[in-house]
Amino acid sequence: xxxxVPLNINGKTLHVMVDPAMPLLWVLRDxxxxxxxxxxxxxxxxxxxxxxxxxxxxxSCVTPVSSLVGKRIQTIEALxxxxxxxxxxxxxxxxxxxxxGYCQSGMLMxxxxxxxxxxxxxxxxxxxxxxxxxxxxxxxxxxxxxxxxAGVLPKKDGRGDGPPQARPAPLGGSAAHKVTSVGARPT
Amino acid sequence: xxxxxxxxxxxxxAGALIVGWGALPARxxxxxxxxxxxxxxxxxxxLNGWIxxxxxxxxxxxxxxxxxxxxxHTALSMLVAEELDVPLGRVVLAQAGSDAxxxxxxxxxNGLAFHPSELQQGDKPAATKVRLNQWLVGKVARExxxxxxxxxxxxxxxxxxxxxxxxxARGSLLGAASLAWKLPVAELTVKNGVxxxxxxxxxxxxxxxxxxASTPPGNVRLxxxxxxxxxxxxxxxxxxPAKVNGTATFGLDVRLPGMLYAAVRLCPMLGGSPGALNANxxxxxxxxxxxxxxxxxxxxxxxxxxxxxxxxxxxxAAQAVPVDWRQRPAGALDSRAIEKNLLSSLVQEPGHIFHxxxxxxxxxxxxxxxxxxxxxxxxxxxxxxxxxxxxxxVADGKVHIWVPGxxxxxxxxxxxxxxxxxxxxxxxxxxxxGGGFGRRLEVDFVAQAVRVAMDCGGQPVQLIWSREEDMTHxxxxxxxxxxxxxxxDAQGSVSSLSIQSAGDAxxxxxxxxxxxxxxxxxDMPDKxxxxxxxxxxxxxxxxxxxxxxxxxxxxxxxWRSVGHSQNAFFSEGFMDELALAVGQDPLxxxxxxxxxxxxxxxxxxxAAAKAGWGNALPAGQARGIALHExxxxxxxxxxxxxxxxxxxxxxxxVCAIDCGTVVNPxxxxxxxxxxxxxxxxxxxxxxxxxxxxxxxxxxxxAYPMLKxxxxxxxxxxxxxxxxxxGGVGEPGVPPLAPAVANALYQLTGKRxxxxxxxx
Numbered sequence: 003x004x005x006x007v008p009l010n011i012n013g014k015t016l017h018v019m020v021d022p023a024m025p026l027l028w029v030l031r032d033x034x035x036x037x038x039x040x041x042x043x044x045x046x047x048x049x050x051x052x053x054x055x056x057x058x059x060x061x062s063c064v065t066p067v068s069s070l071v072g073k074r075i076q077t078i079e080a081l082x083x084x085x086x087x088x089x090x091x092x093x094x095x096x097x098x099x100x101x102x103g104y105c106q107s108g109m110l111m112x113x114x115x116x117x118x119x120x121x122x123x124x125x126x127x128x129x130x131x132x133x134x135x136x137x138x139x140x141x142x143x144x145x146x147x148x149x150x151x152a153g154v155l156p157k158k159d160g161r162g163d164g165p166p167q168a169r170p171a172p173l174g175g176s177a178a179h180k181v182t183s184v185g186a187r188p189t
Numbered sequence: 190x191x192x193x194x195x196x197x198x199x200x201x202x203a204g205a206l207i208v209g210w211g212a213l214p215a216r217x218x219x220x221x222x223x224x225x226x227x228x229x230x231x232x233x234x235x236l237n238g239w240i241x242x243x244x245x246x247x248x249x250x251x252x253x254x255x256x257x258x259x260x261x262h263t264a265l266s267m268l269v270a271e272e273l274d275v276p277l278g279r280v281v282l283a284q285a286g287s288d289a290x291x292x293x294x295x296x297x298x299n300g301l302a303f304h305p306s307e308l309q310q311g312d313k314p315a316a317t318k319v320r321l322n323q324w325l326v327g328k329v330a331r332e333x334x335x336x337x338x339x340x341x342x343x344x345x346x347x348x349x350x351x352x353x354x355x356x357x358a359r360g361s362l363l364g365a366a367s368l369a370w371k372l373p374v375a376e377l378t379v380k381n382g383v384x385x386x387x388x389x390x391x392x393x394x395x396x397x398x399x400x401x402a403s404t405p406p407g408n409v410r411l412x413x414x415x416x417x418x419x420x421x422x423x424x425x426x427x428x429x430p431a432k433v434n435g436t437a438t439f440g441l442d443v444r445l446p447g448m449l450y451a452a453v454r455l456c457p458m459l460g461g462s463p464g465a466l467n468a469n470x471x472x473x474x475x476x477x478x479x480x481x482x483x484x485x486x487x488x489x490x491x492x493x494x495x496x497x498x499x500x501x502x503x504x505x506a507a508q509a510v511p512v513d514w515r516q517r518p519a520g521a522l523d524s525r526a527i528e529k530n531l532l533s534s535l536v537q538e539p540g541h542i543f544h545x546x547x548x549x550x551x552x553x554x555x556x557x558x559x560x561x562x563x564x565x566x567x568x569x570x571x572x573x574x575x576x577x578x579x580x581x582x583v584a585d586g587k588v589h590i591w592v593p594g595x596x597x598x599x600x601x602x603x604x605x606x607x608x609x610x611x612x613x614x615x616x617x618x619x620x621x622x623g624g625g626f627g628r629r630l631e632v633d634f635v636a637q638a639v640r641v642a643m644d645c646g647g648q649p650v651q652l653i654w655s656r657e658e659d660m661t662h663x664x665x666x667x668x669x670x671x672x673x674x675x676x677x678d679a680q681g682s683v684s685s686l687s688i689q690s691a692g693d694a695x696x697x698x699x700x701x702x703x704x705x706x707x708x709x710x711x712d713m714p715d716k717x718x719x720x721x722x723x724x725x726x727x728x729x730x731x732x733x734x735x736x737x738x739x740x741x742x743x744x745x746x747x748w749r750s751v752g753h754s755q756n757a758f759f760s761e762g763f764m765d766e767l768a769l770a771v772g773q774d775p776l777x778x779x780x781x782x783x784x785x786x787x788x789x790x791x792x793x794x795x796a797a798a799k800a801g802w803g804n805a806l807p808a809g810q811a812r813g814i815a816l817h818e819x820x821x822x823x824x825x826x827x828x829x830x831x832x833x834x835x836x837x838x839x840x841x842x843v844c845a846i847d848c849g850t851v852v853n854p855x856x857x858x859x860x861x862x863x864x865x866x867x868x869x870x871x872x873x874x875x876x877x878x879x880x881x882x883x884x885x886x887x888x889x890x891a892y893p894m895l896k897x898x899x900x901x902x903x904x905x906x907x908x909x910x911x912x913x914x915g916g917v918g919e920p921g922v923p924p925l926a927p928a929v930a931n932a933l934y935q936l937t938g939k940r941x942x943x944x945x946x947x948x
Contacts, residue, residue, distance in 0.1 A: 003475070021475065024501055032450060032499035037442035038435020040623070041500075042574050043656040047889040050574060078435035087434070094433040098425060098855055101863055102258030103432030104439055104574045104623030129898035135889060137574040137624050138258045139866025140859075141900040 007067050011036075012080035022068035027051045029067050030077060038078035038107050042135070049134025052108035053077050059115035059131070078107035081114060090114055093151035101138035108134050113148050122154050216331055218350040219357060220290040222402060225251070225283075234398035236361055238290050239354035240269065241283075242401070246382045246393030248275055252282040253291035254347075255338040255595050256428060257625035258863070259918040260856035263426040265347050267852055271419045272355035272412055275382040275394070277427070284619055287598060289334020295346035296337060297330035298323050299821060299916075302716040304544055305726045305786060333707070338595045339630055339747065341820035341916025344852055348913055352411050360406025365397040366390075374407060414911065423855035428621070439623045440593030443580045443651060449478060451641045451652040452503035454510070455492030455662050458882030459743060460517030462491040471495050471510045476502030480510070481644050486636030487603055488702030488744055490662055494641045500653050519742065521882035524568060524668065527741045531670045532563070534691045540737030541714040543723030547731030549676075552685035556676035560770050562763055564673065566755035566944045568877035569666035569748055570659075570884075570892060575623020577654040579638035583608055584647035588615045588639060593622040595629040599703050603632045607639045626867075627747035631664055632703055660892060661884040664746025665877055667693040669755045671722065673763040675770075676731075683767050685731035690756070692718050693745045694738040712738060717747065721756030721819060721923060726789045727764070727782040743879065749867060750919035753819040757923030758872075758930065758944060761815035765931040766940060775814055775931060776802050788847055789816060791908045792823045796845035799906050800827035810840065813932030815924035821915030822848035823908075826865070826924040828901070830932035835948055837933055839869060839901040844921060846905065849912035857917045858905040864921025865903045870895040872926040875945050 006017045009029070020029055030036045030053075039062060042050030046061040053062045054076040082088035087095075090113050100106045109132070116123055116131040123131070128145055136144070149155040220238020233241040233249055241249035250269050256262040266280040285291045301322050307315035359379065366384045367374040377384055385391035394401075431437040456462050468480040476498040485491040495510070497503035553559060580591040581604070588608045594600050594617075601615040608615075622629055638652035654662070669692035678684040694715035700708040719736035748754060768778035776797050783790040793816050796802075800812065809831045816825040829841040844861045851857055874893040878885040886892040930941035937948060 024499075028499050028501035031441075032501065035444050037438075037444065040439075040574075041441060041576070041653070043889050045656070045888050045890065048574065048656075048894075082434065084434075091433045095425070095429055098429060098859065100258075100426075100429055100432040101260070101859060102256075102574070102622060102624045103428065103437050106432050107435045110433060132897040135574065135894045135896065137572060137626075137867070137894065139863035139895070139900070141866060141895075141897040142862050142903060143859075144897060145900075 008071055009067060009075060010073065011075045012077060018067070020067060023066045026053065026062035026065045026067050026070060026075070030062065036077060036079055040104055040107055042105070047135070048105070049112060050105050050108045052111040052134060054111055054115050057115060057118045059112045076111070078111060081110055088114065089151040090117070090147070093147040096150060097143045097147040099140050099143040099147050101140055105134060105136045109136065109144055113144070113151070116148065117152055122152055123148065218290040218331070219354055220288060224286050224288045224290065226286055234402050236358040236398070236401055237354050238288060239351060240358040242358070242362070242394050242398035244395045246279070246395035248273055248280045248394070249283050250280050251285035251291065253285035253336050254343045255619055255622055255625065255629070257338070257595070257622035257629070259860060260426055260853065261338065261343045262428055263424065264344055264852045264856060265351060266427060267419045267424060268347060268351045269355040271417060272352050273359050273382065274379040277419065277424055279382055285336070287336070287601070289332065291336055292330065292334030293337045293342055293346050294327050294330040296340040296342035298326050299340055299342055299345070300716060301326060302543060302723065304724050305818065309786065336596065336598050337630070338625070339627065341918040341920065344914045345821060345916065353409065356411055357406045357409050358401070360409045361401040361404045362394050362397050364404040364407055365400035366392065368404065369397065369400065420850070420852050422853070424853055426856065438620050439575050440578045440580065440591065440620045441575055441623070441651070441653060443591040443620060445580065445582070445649040447648050448580070449496050449498065449645060449648055449650045450500040450503050451494045451496045451638070451650050452500060452507040453483065453492060453494045453637060453652065453654055453658055454507040454512070455483070455490045455658060456514050457661065458514060458516050459490055459522050459662070459879065459884070460519070461882060462515050463493060464513035464515045466493065466510055466512040468510065471506040474502070474506040474509060477506045479644060481641045483637050483640060486607065486640065487631065487633040488664065488698070489633035489637070494637060494652060496641060496645060496650060500651070504655060516882055522741075522743055522879050523881065524877070524879040527668055527743065528565065528670070530741065531668060531691045531739060534737050534739055535563070535670055535672050535689050538691065538737035540689065540691065540735040542733065542735045543714070543719050544732060544734045547685065549685045549687045549731045549733040552678070552731040553674070553676045553687070555678065556684065557679050557681070558677040559674060560677070560766060561672065561674040562766060562940070562942055563670065564759040564762060564942045565670045566668065566758065567875070568668045568743065568879070569871055569875050570663040570877050570886070571626045571628035571748060572660060572889070572892060572894070573622070573624030573626060573628055576656055576659040577628070577634040578652060579635045580649060580651040581638040581642035582647065582649035583639065583642040583645075586610055586614060589618070590615065590635060590639065591618045591620055592635055593620045593629060594632070594635065595622070595625050596632065596703070600632050600635045603636045603703070604639045607636045608643060626749040627751070628663065630699070630703070630747055656889070657887045660887055664744045666748035666754060667695065667718065667743070667745040668741070669718065671756070671759045673759060675763070675767055677770065681771055683729055683771060686725070686727070686729045687732070688722050688734045688760070689737070690719065690722055690759070691737040691739055693741050693743070694718055695745050695747055695751065698745060699747070714738070718752045719756070720751065721753035721817060722760055724818070725760055726786050726818065727779070728785055729782070750819055750922040753817065753919070753923040754868070754871070755944065757815065757817040758926040761817060761924065761927030762930050762940070762942065765813070765927070765934065779816060789818065789823050792816065792825045792845045792847045795906055795908055796825035796827050796843055799845065799904065800843040802827060811932045811935035813928045813930065813935065815927035815931065817923040819916070819920045819923055822846055822917060822920040824920045824924050826928045828925070828928040828932050830929055830936065832936055832948070836873060837929060837946060837948070838899070839929055841902045841904070842925065842928070844903060844905045845908060846917070846920065847908035847910050848915040848917050848920070849910050850914050851907060852914060854907065857907070860917045861905040861921040862903040864919070865925050866895050866900055868922045868925035869901070869929070871944065872929055873945055
């Protein structure tokens with residue numbers, strides 16, 4: 003039955019009147035109306051519902067809120083602030099990562115947990131940590147964006163070096179597409 | 190050379206009607222300002238059906254296309270910003286009204302079945318036929334005015350009318366400034382939405398909008414290519430910032446006061462229905478409000494919905510209900526039986542001949558050697574990451590739906606039908622789509638949401654499918670089989686190619702369930718299942734392609750790149766077999782057959798050059814190549830593959846594309862990267878099996894997706910073109926599976942003739 007469950011979400015303790023068995027995802031979405039965290043599969047397979055709990059990536063669709071009392075929950079809503087986006091968010095913009103965008107909250111939270119633990123990740127670290135599903139296939143850009151945010155992007159054309167600043171990134175980012183001879187610009 | 194003329198035979202039915210009406214010029218798609226919804230609080234000024242100007246000089250664009258990741262909101266805004274000379278950031282979007290000017294003409298015109306040789310310059314009778322058909326269908330499409338985002342057609346469709354609408358608005362704004370300043374319009378310039386004259390006067394669009402609304406635009410001309418500042422530039426997408434901070438609103442993110450949530454449970458057996466069910470079990474559970482039976486709306490399977498205060502409560506209760514599910518009356522569907530039936534229909538049913546040239550029978554009779562192979566592809570689910578959902582409110586005879594959908598008018602029509610109201614009493618709000626891929630061309634979930642909302646006393650209700658419902662009640666990519674046969678002449682060259690394919694038709698079924706009013710009483714030949722087989726570019730002297738449209742009763746739908754998605758695998762795999770048979774390099778073999786089609790040849794050559802075709806690779810790696818045209822664009826891919834235990838490992842895909850004029854190269858590159866991942870997931874893992882009517886794959890655990898660690902590096906290159914834009918959302922999908930399969934043959938010696946791959 004329902005009871006008051008104290009939850010520390012994004013630095014604030016909320017006493018939420020819910021069934022303690024209710025997964026965090028649905029408490030966030032349908033009780034607190036925090037819709038940034040997404041529902042994808044309900045079985046902890048796709049990672050669209052990823053949040054951070056005590057700094058580690060956690061799939062909220064199968065995690066009852068009763069197990070989260072006394073822990074620090076962070077959602078996409080608090081990854082950065084409008085006036086001060088997280089370096090990963092800036093890198094995501096610089097690399098133009100999202101397509102439909104539905105998986106990206108979970109991707110960013112998973113990437114954030116990775117960088118918390120491994121500030122300079124290798125490709126193998128990224129492979130192991132980023133197991134979320136992106137149906138649009140933005141993985142290639144996610145890899146580059148994580149490296150950009152971590153400041154481990156190899157120097158290329160004098161850009162992509164160091165963590166991103168709040169200035170406009172090179173258009174199209176440092177992802178590998180090459181525009182060799184676009185007919186639209188004869189020059 | 191005889192070719193079956195698909196369209197004219199179909200249109201012949203209504204020929205008499207069309208002759209008189211057809212002589213009239215196509216109606217303008219400019220539209221007038223009164224097409225915008227009336228809003229007294231709105232201080233902006235509409236200059237036509239597409240463009241409004243805000244008091245501070247910003248531009249509001251009527252948006253009739255859905256953003257599902259393909260970047261269409263950005264690309265269409267770029268066309269407008271270019272012609273109006275405003276920064277892209279000054280263009281904001283408002284959902285378009287329901288008028289036919291916003292309908293998608295290009296998608297229907299692209300549905301015509303032409304052979305590449307007919308589209309080449311120089312063949313006069315063919316060119317006349319092509320133009321006539323395109324003009325006729327264009328007129329029909331213009332009258333129908335169907336708002337649809339699909340068929341990789343949005344840019345091609347908007348290319349002329351949207352730029353013209355912006356240029357017309359610009360003409361009126363300049364005209365108004367000219368009148369106000371009493372200066373010749375030719376001496377005025379525009380920069381960043383500010384009109385100025387060398388003598389000093391200057392003012393932004395907002396200052397002239399009111400007068401511009403009644404000022405003729407003068408002689409409207411589109412900006413010449415050499416003056417483009419935005420088109421052709423890799424401009425950042427407008428939708429990205431909201432998609433990295435959780436504020437982007439998908440269908441699932443709609444929140445309304447007093448909103449309830451509904452979970453659905455449909456009969457697990459496709460086409461079946463619930464017999465006795467004990468609703469009290471659900472009603473006794475906490476948070477549950479009601480249970481609503483659902484009939485088989487819009488092609489779906491029947492079942493029920495449970496409404497509760499959160500979706501978790503609703504879903505838990507729906508799962509708890511004991512139900513006596515009934516198999517469909519015609520008997521259980523089974524994908525193994527369907528495959529057998531398809532293979533036998535390859536032999537028994539001649540099907541519709543989509544293309545024929547020369548004399549295949551004679552060539553085969555004279556052959557020194559014949560090659561034959563049978564290829565197959567399974568049913569596939571779309572598996573958009575955002576599951577099917579729709580929010581609906583039914584109150585006082587009015588319906589409002591909030592839907593992540595590709596067909597808003599059709600959603601409104603089905604909502605009206607379900608609720609028993611006029612379509613004018615339905616308001617549709619289109620949200621962002623968490624993936625579409627063709628699944629959201631359907632409206633089954635819309636009908637369900639409206640039906641549930643009718644029982645909710647005016648409260649809004651958000652109906653959400655679980656992943657399991659989404660995967661087991663999709664409209665699947667049809668299972669398909671093809672038999673390809675080639676004859677080699679005495680010199681050892683391939684003289685003929687004959688292809689027989691079979692699979693369910695998609696379009697007639699879609700019209701029946703979704704656009705019933707336009708449905709035909711009998712099935713006309715459906716290009717969508719035969720595309721990519723009947724229109725191969727290769728110059729074989731004798732060719733015949735026939736497709737038998739079957740009816741296997743599994744709900745089938747449009748899946749990203751539709752028929753091309755499996756047909757390129759069939760045709761380009763067989764092309765590799767033929768290259769081997771004639772002892773030629775696969776690239777050289779294709780080149781030798783494409784001399785008459787320079788566009789295809791250029792794409793093939795670019796991919797091969799960028800991939801270093803012929804250069805040595807590290808031990809254990811091999812290259813495969815494939816070329817395919819779809820949705821007006823030609824794509825070639827070279828895949829570098831090795832073996833990683835039981836799975837192929839794709840390291841790199843070089844992708845070359847000719848999609849005509851490129852509006853935003855960065856978005857095209859994104860689409861190519863995404864298409865490779867989408868197609869590789871299907872080629873490695875994708876199959877839907879149906880046993881006893883039940884789809885066996887119920888979640889991503891059994892229907893896996895490629896993940897980051899398995900993703901190849903995709904490099905995209907463009908062939909320069911000044912032709913009008915072609916599609917980019919789908920054309921990257923078809924060549925991937927054959928390119929990888931052809932590389933796998935190098936590694937294993939085993940020809941992959943079925944999807945997904947089995948090593």
